[in-house]
Amino acid sequence: MAAQRGEGETTTTPAEPADRERARAIPEAAVARLAVYLRVLSGMADQGVTAVSSEELSQAAGVNAAKLRKDLSYIGSYGTRGVGYDVEVLVSHIERILGLTRNHSVAVVGIGNLGHALANYGGFPGRGFPVTALFDVDADLIGIPVGGIPVNHIDEITAICLEREVSIGVIATPPPAAQSVCDRLVSAGVQCILNFAPVVLQVPDNVEVRKVDLAVEMQILSFHVARRADEAASVSVGNNGLGVDGMVIRP
Amino acid sequence: MAAQRGEGETTTTPAEPADRERARAIPEAAVARLAVYLRVLSGMADQGVTAVSSEELSQAAGVNAAKLRKDLSYIGSYGTRGVGYDVEVLVSHIERILGLTRNHSVAVVGIGNLGHALANYGGFPGRGFPVTALFDVDADLIGIPVGGIPVNHIDEITAICLEREVSIGVIATPPPAAQSVCDRLVSAGVQCILNFAPVVLQVPDNVEVRKVDLAVEMQILSFHVARRADEAASVSVGNNGLGVDGMVIRP
DNA sequence: CCGACTTTGTGCATGCGTTCACAAGCGGTA
């Protein structure tokens, strides 16, 4: 029904887009990198580093220095030419842009293998994402605390999500249950969903979904292995127009 | 030192790139989607569906139909105009391109919360990614089977990875250990790494790294919440040039 | 106070990825 990712209004309005909209138009790819810069900068701050140049930071973050500066320029001009950036200042501005000035309460649904790992993980609360609710259908799990939070029955999801102001829902159920869980989260007012189930979720336009699909990640790695193996083969054996598996490369 | 992602040879060779190289130049984004199509198609095949049109498949995969057809065109012309695609045929060709005609043995390093979940997960072997080795430093874990595989000490990593022909290494250790584990995997000949530790890994050019960073995913979601909240605020309150948190939108 | 040096911020070109739109091709039908 609705696209997973908002498709943005095509030029139906001949009028200019408002400046404030353009100011907010930070490329999605840049947002992801800003989160990485933030982590690196936090680490530096913890080690007592107070200033950093774009060159140093870009090395630590594994990106091109020019790209880093462009990314930072989307959020403003907080560097000092000839010197670099103040670590604390940069941290606070990135946090502001990413909306980390307030906490985002997280609910995990499906307390199996993965749900347990997520609930027990200590890394989220410190980064502004306290896990405040756990849900499952398994009667044996209800009431048991995992990572300090008792598991509730999925039927209580609406009431509890509203009460605890959950803003991010994490789906860690088996694939067949994922869409139904997603629908319940959405009716409970949750507008952000992180989905671990290998399923394409259908959601309304106002809900943001991100997926983590480990099988897909592995298949991408597999593709690169195959490509490399194929290249090696065709180099050593000479280009006969056939790759491994009889794949026709030059028909 | 080396970039996380190969930067591709710049035009040092004035000669044309060989056709076979171009044939292999499937955009990274398309590869990721091909993996999704494969999953959807496999599900359809299981339900006895034998033919599918680009429109149907694109709906099920949550993408634009034109994009889907272009993605499929990278791997060849296996559709029938006026009819659609044969599900089995498409499955086998995508599998071939993704290098899934042979199994890729997986090693998991760091059998803590996350490592246990991964080792116990039944979804990988069926997709061609059997987990064949587990490693940790914790003496209490060594020898204990998890998901049917006994945990080995990290010091045995080289010998065991070579013996079991591990092609994908999964890092699920605490962040400080990640780089050292990565180096060990690389010296054991592993060329593909999936990294869960929130750390930027340094690897040689011939090694492919993909990272899964849940905190980053949540921060991206947080960004979108903040953007939406800000838009709503500036609409209801009128645009005064200030967003939430006193963020200056139009300086 | 000045000049040399350092590093930011960004205009611009280039390349990649997405989307549109339509000709080409195939099966079915008369």
Add this chain to the structure above:
DNA sequence: TACCGCTTGTGAACGCATGCACAAAGTCGG
């Protein structure tokens, strides 16, 4: 066989992202 309707495959245009290269803007030493 000839026509018709449907769906694929792709050329072309567009928009987004990347990386270069440099002017602007600051620091520091003398």
